[in-house]
Amino acid sequence: MNNSQLKNALLRLGDDALILGQRLAEWCGHAPALEEDIALTNISLDLIGQTQSYLSLAGSLFEEGIKSDDELAFLRSGREFQNLLLVEQPNGDFGDTIVRQFLFDAFALLRAEHIAQQSFNPEAAGIAAKAVKEIRYHFDHSSKWMVRLGDGTPESHSRVQKSLNDLWKFTGEMFISDEIDRSGLESGLLPNLEELKKEWDVKIDDILSKATLVRPEDGFMQTGGRKGIHTEAFGFMLAEMQILPRTHPGASW
Amino acid sequence: MSDLPHQEINGAELVIKVKRQMQDVMDPELPFLSVEEMGILRDVIFEKDHVVCIITPTYSGCPATEVIAEDVLTAARVIDNKAEVRIAISPAWTTxxxxxxxxxxxxxxxxxxxxxxxxxxxxxxxxxxxxxxxxxxxxxxxxxxxxxxxxxxxxxxxxxxxxxxxxxxxx
Incomplete structure (x- = not known):
């Protein structure tokens, strides 16, 4: 894995966490109950914290000079972000948010567990070891909500099933390997995505059966996030996220 | 170079003094506990010519980490005006x-x-x-x-x- 591949692998880890963290922060003050408002924003905070660590590390690998985590988060354009399309999807209703979280948490947990164990990049291992503890907690939370909504009322069941059906087309992207994933696998930094998919399937199927939900068929899968090609909603989200530091460069408070 | 052994003794003394000072630095979110009791202050060491306080965040995004870093630095600088704070993530903090x-x-x-x-x-x-x-x-x-x-x-x-x-x- 060369310097540029490592940098991009770290940017992907940071971008996944940043974009989902930003989406969850949009729930602040809007969640269906106070406890859930606190939960979603707590998860957001953990993700933004992971972002800071991953992006700072990625920022140290730019040939043109060190870039700070803030520069990377606030001053890159949409095409430069490499997050999964899944995490940028709009919050929708509470069920949409929970399904998005659940599908991502299962993946993120397995990925972080691998990175925490590898020795190719000890700094990334340190960040991931910390993240594992947090993501485990997030996955526990989203799994319980899947069961509660799926195995709840006919209304909650049908709505969360629809969320699952709608978001399923974004799950394929998590397991597609490109040159960065392959070099990451060779060096040991990144997991084997084919193997990881099997473990992900077990986690997902276990909860879906408890939630009495039907796993959608693997059909057409939407991709592009890793190449910087995003869905329509992403630009609007980015505009809101970046407007302050772009309007008032260097602003602090 | 002849000053080196003398400096080392100073270093050890400074570390002890800074450690004592750290007992009064409280966790801003649990103000009855010191950062040392919380396991947030991981170590105080002497490097080259100054004291380094190593702290660790409890959670990746814990907003108190910045405040704690500032409080630790302020307290350490009372003893050693060149003191520094370093944040270490690994090994991950645990209860x-x-x-x-x-x-x-x-x-x-x-x-x-x-x-x-x-x-x-x-x-x-x-x-x-x-x-x-x-x-x-x-x-x-x-x-x-x-x-x-x-x-x-x-x-x-x-x-x-x-x-x-x-x-x-x-x-």
Whole structure:
């Protein structure tokens, strides 16, 4: 894995966490109950914290000079972000948010567990070891909500099933390997995505059966996030996220 | 170069003095506990010509980390005006580093301390575990939400005295 591949692998880890963290922060003050408002924003905070660590590390690998985590988060354009399309999807209703979280948490947990164990990049291992503890907690939370909504009322069941059906087309992207994933696998930094998919399937199927939900068929899968090609909603989200530091460069408070 | 042994002695002394100073640096979110008791202050060392305080965040995104870094720096600079603060992520902070006395202090201040060891996953949320009420000591309590007012706590309610309380999550 060369310097540029490592940098991009770290940017992907940071971008996944940043974009989902930003989406969850949009729930602040809007969640269906106070406890859930606190939960979603707590998860957001953990993700933004992971972002800071991953992006700072990625920022140290730019040939043109060190870039700070803030520069990377606030001053890159949409095409430069490499997050999964899944995490940028709009919050929708509470069920949409929970399904998005659940599908991502299962993946993120397995990925972080691998990175925490590898020795190719000890700094990334340190960040991931910390993240594992947090993501485990997030996955526990989203799994319980899947069961509660799926195995709840006919209304909650049908709505969360629809969320699952709608978001399923974004799950394929998590397991597609490109040159960065392959070099990451060779060096040991990144997991084997084919193997990881099997473990992900077990986690997902276990909860879906408890939630009495039907796993959608693997059909057409939407991709592009890793190449910087995003869905329509992403630009609007980015505009809101970046407007302050772009309007008032260097602003602090 | 002839000054070197002399400097080393100074270094050791400075470290002791700074460590003493650190006993008064409190966790801003648990102001009755010092950063040392919380396991946030990992070490105080002497490097080249100045003291370095190594701290660790409890959670990746804990907003208190910045405040703690500033407080630690201010306290250390009273002793050594070249003192520095360094943030170390690895090994990841764990509630296992919080000792028995500190857990008792939490209890006294109305926060249910982390139960058991982080190696046991069932301790994660406290769910399925008996988390006694820190106020009336009843074991008849209920998890309200695995998240609380800060990243490190979960919300509980006591079914006996009906008081809500917070449980320090075991990670």
């Amino acid at each position: 296992d580093w919080i000792n028995k006395e500190t857990r008792e202090k939490m209890q006294k201040h109305g926060i249910a301390p982390p139960e058991g060891s982080s190696h046991d996953r069932s301790f994660l949320t406290g769910e399925g575990r008996v988390i006694p009420c820190p106020l009336c000591k009843s074991k008849n309590t209920k998890l309200v939400s695995p998240f609380g007012s800060t990243a490190c706590k979960a919300s509980f309610i006591c079914n006996e005295c009906l008081e809500p309380f917070e449980h320090f999550k075991c990670i």
